[in-house]
Amino acid sequence: MKTEFTDIAVIGGGPAGLAAALEAKRAGVKRVVVLERDVELGGILRQCIHDGFGIHRFKKRMSGNEYAQAFIDETEKSDIKAYADTTALELTADRKIYACNSRDGMLEIRAGAVIMTTGCRERTASQALIYGERPAGALTAGAVQRYINIDGYLPGKRAVVLGSGDIGLIMARRMTLEGIEVEGVYEVMSSPGGLTRNIVQCLDDYGIPLHLSATVTKIEGRDRVRAVTVAKTDGSRRPIAGTERVVECDLLVLAVGLIPENELLIKAGAEIDPRTKGAVLNDRFETSLSGIFAAGNAAAVFDLVDYVSVSGEIAARGAVEFLRENTSDKNTENASGGADGYVPVIAGENINFVIPQRVRKGAARDLAFFMRVKTSAPRAELRCLCDGAVAEKKVCRYIAPPEMLSMTPCCAAEREIKIDAVNE
Amino acid sequence: MTKDFVCIACPESCRLRVNGGGGCVSVEGNRCKRGYEHGVSEYARPMRMLTSTVAVSGGILRRLPVIADGGIPKDKIWECLNVLYKIRVKAPVTIGGVIVENILNTGVNIVASRSMNAVKI
CATH class of the missing domain: 3.10.530.10 (CPE0013-like)
Incomplete structure (x- = not known):
């Protein structure tokens, strides 16, 4: 087995991983390795051909590809060692990675620090509680996106979309543009999951109906999807008996949520936050395993790629700091020193979750928090309270659960940090 | 003539009301310049990214x-x-x-x- 020694190993070559690798290089790290299981770098952005990416970072609307290419080009100009078509199989708490590919066979990578940027997965039909036969043609939105945008196949002729988050809306438009008839988008909740502008430019522009408080209850067809049964849902999202309707289609597109992919971290023993389904992170995006960091959609589903890249850079700076601590004899104040060295970050009443979940005690630091609110409001004040005192506040004109928010206070906490959004 | 639109310039999704006629266009409901521009353009000839x-x-x-x-x-x-x-x-x-x-x-x-x-x- 080939063994490689590196300063920083990044698992996942998407927008978080590439941003992390490049930030590590900028900080002067000599050896940076990126492992990517797909045949080329870029992650999920390779198949996101629609525009709307990069508004924060590049101040223009780019397609997902263009955003990815900017990072890929910079990576290729650097001496970052990228292993494409290489799957990481195991991570150990002492920062060994076992991976394989068809050129090297098995690989062992021993890293000074590891950054996990493994992204997320889509929820599937059985997770959406749809039962019945399991014919071809019930696909996740991401699978359909890949078939159409990368492989050049149309996976159906008449589609039903379940889920009105931005991914479902964007795929409804994309399928329409490629000649697949979209019968409708069904949403179990009473309000759309995606942004209003996507309802306008993806559905309204093409006359695609949106059915709120409705869901798919059954898939019909043995070898191929022949139809789905849809039904209205009540306030607790349960189908209402007697409202069933059979819709003929040969494609069911499931856009029913994303789950961070953390199998390697879980097996290595990292603590997972049940709310984000990502690792519990400290302020430098380090997991409960010393020297192992996490960022991007593996840490929490972000929606906004600009934030994904920022989180990768935070983790990279953390990893660089960790490497420096480990090479100096002095016990620096940055060392985390176990659970006692942390103060908790508490999500206020209208906050669904915040990452990072804890912050190192003591000296004043520049912190970055990402959070999602529970309810929408036209105007709200975001507050970061450090040991009860306001460390930062900002007024947001529009907040809603689908949109991740961020705050960057500088504070020294001894007891706790609390983040809240107070509607005005 | 009056037309109502939802602004798609940013996630805020402002409800726009555009009054036109006689070569003069006014936009209400926008909260920024991009919203105004979107309203004017959407009234005259809607444009989309492809x-x-x-x-x-x-x-x-x-x-x-x-x-x-x-x-x-x-x-x-x-x-x-x-x-x-x-x-x-x-x-x-x-x-x-x-x-x-x-x-x-x-x-x-x-x-x-x-x-x-x-x-x-």
Whole structure:
């Protein structure tokens, strides 16, 4: 087995991983390795051909590809060692990675620090509680996106979309543009999951109906999807008996949520936050395993790629700091020193979750928090309270659960940090 | 004449009311300059971004993603797509490379949104 020694190993070559690798290089790290299981770098952005990416970072609307290419080009100009078509199989708490590919066979990578940027997965039909036969043609939105945008196949002729988050809306438009008839988008909740502008430019522009408080209850067809049964849902999202309707289609597109992919971290023993389904992170995006960091959609589903890249850079700076601590004899104040060295970050009443979940005690630091609110409001004040005192506040004109928010206070906490959004 | 739109310039999704007539247009409900511009444009002639793919030969993939380098009149989207459906390009392609110049005289170019190397056989 080939063994490689590196300063920083990044698992996942998407927008978080590439941003992390490049930030590590900028900080002067000599050896940076990126492992990517797909045949080329870029992650999920390779198949996101629609525009709307990069508004924060590049101040223009780019397609997902263009955003990815900017990072890929910079990576290729650097001496970052990228292993494409290489799957990481195991991570150990002492920062060994076992991976394989068809050129090297098995690989062992021993890293000074590891950054996990493994992204997320889509929820599937059985997770959406749809039962019945399991014919071809019930696909996740991401699978359909890949078939159409990368492989050049149309996976159906008449589609039903379940889920009105931005991914479902964007795929409804994309399928329409490629000649697949979209019968409708069904949403179990009473309000759309995606942004209003996507309802306008993806559905309204093409006359695609949106059915709120409705869901798919059954898939019909043995070898191929022949139809789905849809039904209205009540306030607790349960189908209402007697409202069933059979819709003929040969494609069911499931856009029913994303789950961070953390199998390697879980097996290595990292603590997972049940709310984000990502690792519990400290302020430098380090997991409960010393020297192992996490960022991007593996840490929490972000929606906004600009934030994904920022989180990768935070983790990279953390990893660089960790490497420096480990090479100096002095016990620096940055060392985390176990659970006692942390103060908790508490999500206020209208906050669904915040990452990072804890912050190192003591000296004043520049912190970055990402959070999602529970309810929408036209105007709200975001507050970061450090040991009860306001460390930062900002007024947001529009907040809603689908949109991740961020705050960057500088504070020294001894007891706790609390983040809240107070509607005005 | 009065028309109502939902602004798509940013996620805030302002409800716009545009009053036109006699060469004069006023926009209400917008909270920024981009909202005003969107209202004026949506009233006169709605424009949309267009992204799609075209067939590519000799590259690592079978499809090359493309993007319009400016807004395209909404009523010309299908016509533009019909042009793109028929196109096949050859790798290598560089990001930003023009795939269709001035598509349907809209003044907008369709450009590659990624680079694609040629595959050595």
